[in-house]
Amino acid sequence: MIFWILTGLVTLTMAGMLALVLLRNKNGSGEPAAAYDLRVYRQQLKDLDRDVARGVVGAEDADRLRTEISRRILAADAQVQAAETGQDQPNGPSRIAAVLMVAVIAFGTAGLYWWYGAPGYGDYGLDRRMALAEQRAQTRPSQSEAEARQPEAPAAEIDPNYRQLVVELRKATADRPDDARGQALLAQHEARLGNFTAAYEAKARYNALQSDAPAPQDLVDQAELQVMAAGGYVSPETEELLLQALSETPEDGRARYYFGLMMGQNGRPDRGYQIWAETLKQGPAGAPWIRAIQAQIPEMAALAGVDYSPIPPGEATEPGDTPALPGPSAEQMAAMQDMTAEERQQMIEGMVSGLAARLASDGGSPPEWARLITALGVLGRLEQAREIYAEAEQQFAENDPALEILKSAMDQVEANQ
Secondary structure, three states: OHHHHHHHHHHHHHHHHHHHHHHOOOOOOOOOHHHHHHHHHHHHHHHHHHHHHHOOOOHHHHHHHHHHHHHHHHHHHHHHHHHHHOOOOOOHHHHHHHHHHHHHHHHHHHHHHHHHOOOOOOOOOHHHHHHHHHHHHHHOOOHHHHHHOOOOOOOOOOOHHHHHHHHHHHHHHHHOOOOHHHHHHHHHHHHHOOOHHHHHHHHHHHHHOOOOOOOHHHHHHHHHHHHHHOOOOOOHHHHHHHHHHHHHOOOOHHHHHHHHHHHHHOOOHHHHHHHHHHHHHHOOOOOHHHHHHHHHHHHHHHHHOOOOOOOOOOOOOOOOOOOOOOOOOHHHHHHHHOOOHHHHHHHHHHHHHHHHHHHHHHOOOHHHHHHHHHHHHHOOOHHHHHHHHHHHHHHOOOOHHHHHHHHHHHHHHHHOO
16 A cells, blocks of 8 residues: 555656646746736837937827827736736646546556456565465476476477387387387487477386386486476476486586476575576586576576676586585585694584575575584584474475485484484
8 A cells, every 4th residue: 555655756746746747837938928028118218318318209200109109018018917926828738638637647656556456466465475485385386287388399300210110119209119119219219309298208108117126317317307398397206306317416416406496486496596606616527417507597597686797607526426415615625634622523513504594595405404413423413403304394395306315314313423
């Protein structure tokens, strides 16, 4: 209501000021025209007296001219007085124009806000907006719902021979559904044809056929295909795959990219930005997910309210390697060699406290919470580790894979006590 009152007052004030300009019937830039005529007539009286004195004009003609000039002086003086006292002439058209202008400004402004603004959107506090984001994450569309909303893709120009080979591959995998290699090939070639739904379904069958748990790389491959099938949307089903992969390889760049993207889509750009910024620092430069993050992180930063400046991507130590979760730098590790046991303990506690403060304010991924729980256990702070575990459980209450990561870390801490 305060917003509408202030907006209405500002709009009506501006419209009223413009209307007053139309309603004024004076020469707003200087004296009225009658004032000039008045000076001319008075000068004519002076000139007439001189002409009479020189004998140029007779007395009878002078009286007649003086009477006419005096009449004109009175008329001009009346016009000047009317202009100075605001006695304007009738201005019906100006009044109509003023009313129309006020109506156009008032209703036009309201119409523009109704069309482009957000009528009825409340001014929510941080806690309320976080709760709404959590609700959005829990009620967001499933993978199938997201795929159903996608427009039909235009038919791609594919070599008929290649298309026929894919058709034969489909028949072969249908006849041999337990052939893991065939399912992997089918997923690869379906993706090349743009059939991402068929591609991730084949990849899911491949992962299910593995004797052991699927490799994190294969889980991320399936998640990536699901994101493509959903038009860039990270569904709850895809989130589960990403969490499973991150529980084993928390440094996986692709998984971290899609997890940050999901945070932005769920109304938590602050977490999305943090994950992407850390991933950029880890590198390696030139990786596909690094280029994707560099293209999108300015917008994520703007949504998170961060004054963004480009982050140079890190370099991997070996081709294909990426650093793990952020830890002590090389300089810090070198400095620790010269510290006493007490100083080293204080430094470690400072790092753990910084991680705890960051997760409490900005949140983080399940592996980061698990890392904090483990670090607290190493420091002997069992009760604090249990408190952090309980807090993380509430945050990831709807994510079973995330809860497994957290429980594994807590079980490890309690087993070492």
